[in-house]
Amino acid sequence: MNSLSTKHLLGIEPLTPEDIQMIFQVADNFKDIINRPIKKVPTLRDITIANLFFENSTRTKLSFELAEKRLSADVVNFSAASSSVKKGETLIDTVNNILAMKVDMVVMRHPSPGAAVFLSKHIDSVIINAGDGTHEHPTQALLDGYSIREKLGEVKGKKVVIVGDILHSRVALSNIHCLQKLGAEVKVCGPLTLMPKYIESLGVEVETNLKKALEWCDVANMLRIQHERQEIKHFPSLKEYTLQYGLTQEILDSLNKEIVIMHPGPINRGVEISSEIADSNNSIILNQVENGVAIRMAVIYLLAGKI
Amino acid sequence: MSLTEREILNETEINILISRLTRQLIENHNLFENSVLIGVQPRGIYVATRLQQKLKELSGIEVTTGAIDTTFFRDDFRRKDKPLLPSVTNLDFSIESKRIILVDDVLFSGRTVRAAMDALMTYGRPASIELLVLVDRRFSRNLPIEANYVGKFIDTLSNERVEVEWKEIEGTDKVILIKK
Numbered sequence: 001m002n003s004l005s006t007k008h009l010l011g012i013e014p015l016t017p018e019d020i021q022m023i024f025q026v027a028d029n030f031k032d033i034i035n036r037p038i039k040k041v042p043t044l045r046d047i048t049i050a051n052l053f054f055e056n057s058t059r060t061k062l063s064f065e066l067a068e069k070r071l072s073a074d075v076v077n078f079s080a081a082s083s084s085v086k087k088g089e090t091l092i093d094t095v096n097n098i099l100a101m102k103v104d105m106v107v108m109r110h111p112s113p114g115a116a117v118f119l120s121k122h123i124d125s126v127i128i129n130a131g132d133g134t135h136e137h138p139t140q141a142l143l144d145g146y147s148i149r150e151k152l153g154e155v156k157g158k159k160v161v162i163v164g165d166i167l168h169s170r171v172a173l174s175n176i177h178c179l180q181k182l183g184a185e186v187k188v189c190g191p192l193t194l195m196p197k198y199i200e201s202l203g204v205e206v207e208t209n210l211k212k213a214l215e216w217c218d219v220a221n222m223l224r225i226q227h228e229r230q231e232i233k234h235f236p237s238l239k240e241y242t243l244q245y246g247l248t249q250e251i252l253d254s255l256n257k258e259i260v261i262m263h264p265g266p267i268n269r270g271v272e273i274s275s276e277i278a279d280s281n282n283s284i285i286l287n288q289v290e291n292g293v294a295i296r297m298a299v300i301y302l303l304a305g306k307i
Numbered sequence: 308m309s310l311t312e313r314e315i316l317n318e319t320e321i322n323i324l325i326s327r328l329t330r331q332l333i334e335n336h337n338l339f340e341n342s343v344l345i346g347v348q349p350r351g352i353y354v355a356t357r358l359q360q361k362l363k364e365l366s367g368i369e370v371t372t373g374a375i376d377t378t379f380f381r382d383d384f385r386r387k388d389k390p391l392l393p394s395v396t397n398l399d400f401s402i403e404s405k406r407i408i409l410v411d412d413v414l415f416s417g418r419t420v421r422a423a424m425d426a427l428m429t430y431g432r433p434a435s436i437e438l439l440v441l442v443d444r445r446f447s448r449n450l451p452i453e454a455n456y457v458g459k460f461i462d463t464l465s466n467e468r469v470e471v472e473w474k475e476i477e478g479t480d481k482v483i484l485i486k487k
Contacts, residue, residue, distance in 0.1 A: 002389050002390065003388075003389040029376065029393040029396070033379070033429075040429070041379035042380060301379075305389060306390075307385060
């Protein structure tokens with residue numbers, strides 16, 4: 001077996017554990033390539049990829065674009081802010097117009113959950129979901145799992161706690177699926193108002209005490225509070241959230257073990273994580289960013305083979 | 308369709324070829340001060356390892372040896388049903404200004420060698436690249452590529468396949484010709 005079980009990357013949920021391992025294995029090669037003097041391979045020189053970003057992004061967009069360019073694909077970029085979407089064009093029309101210009105693959109971020117799945121049903125092109133609302137962000141989960149594997153040797157049997165705004169986080173959902181498929185144990189931690197209603201049905205335990213969660217885990221993945229998706233107040237004040245769920249040197253010192261600290265970015269320093277922790281040796285935040293390019297190259301490479 | 312297999316080289320014969328190739332390399336590279344062996348993944352690495360061992364046996368020289376993967380430089384991506392899964396590239400030394408001896412098991416169309424040379428160039432600018440192959444299927448080249456050192460020339464038809472088996476994987480060293 002040397003091919004993914006799926007034509008698109010719409011989420012982690014449809015992937016098999018073998019798919020994920022295959023992506024990791026190919027990413028190892030790309031990680032080697034992006035550390036060479038010449039960071040580029042000619043593999044996808046006959047492929048054109050459109051990056052459609054209907055929602056703001058810095059890291060993911062740059063990371064995808066770099067991954068595409070290092071595979072020698074031609075890249076066109078599109079962001080909703082400066083497009084005809086503002087003039088009333090529908091999603092399918094926008095994408096069909098772009099595909100009419102002979103684009104082979106679409107990388108899309110969209111504020112609506114399910115946008116990528118919807119598109120895959122109506123459009124004849126390979127689709128990579130770069131984040132759809134509060135639903136999934138598969139490449140982030142893959143790079144998170146890959147970074148844990150790199151740091152701790154393997155993901156299987158590891159205990160991972162995801163801390164923060166689980167309710168509005170696509171990173172959390174994709175991470176839960178990915179880590180469980182790889183055999184890790186997952187807990188979520190945060191105020192109950194930021195927990196989705198049926199989270200336990202995913203086989204995930206909820207812990208409201210940060211210290212207890214940290215004592216249990218090998219890896220803590222700290223999430224940002226997603227103010228842009230919150231219509232009501234879920235906790236009294238940011239200051240109070242930081243006091244209860246902010247990761248500080250003090251609380252890490254009180255544990256009698258070392259844990260790995262992750263964050264998908266963007267970091268709000270002094271809110272969910274203190275500056276000294278974010279910059280400490282236990283933090284693999286920048287490794288995550290580096291691995292992001294290798295993982296996205298692997299996903300694009302494996303899916304491009306199916307065009 | 309039935310497959311028929313014929314053994315072309317056995318373990319002893321392969322060993323004789325490796326000895327001869329090693330001596331030819333010594334003739335051209337003397338003490339190997341600035342020369343390195345690089346095996347082409349996935350199967351050229353076993354030839355490279357044997358040359359390395361034989362060189363140590365014959366002259367006590369420990370030559371630097373690496374492996375190069377050609378997957379992302381191939382010209383048949385998307386022309387096959389499934390994407391090729393890459394192997395490991397292992398070059399923990401600089402190839403800048405080195406004399407490279409590229410090593411593979413079988414030379415056929417020449418396309419893999421072209422890809423390997425392109426892959427190598429992304430690591431730097433070697434002084435020169437030579438090609439060593441255990442088996443050369445002559446008269447079947449698609450590209451203007453020839454080997455500097457050849458273990459054995461064989462004439463084959465297009466419906467035949469040459470496979471080299473190694474102790475490390477298949478249990479014995481031998482070269483077989485398979486007819487479809």
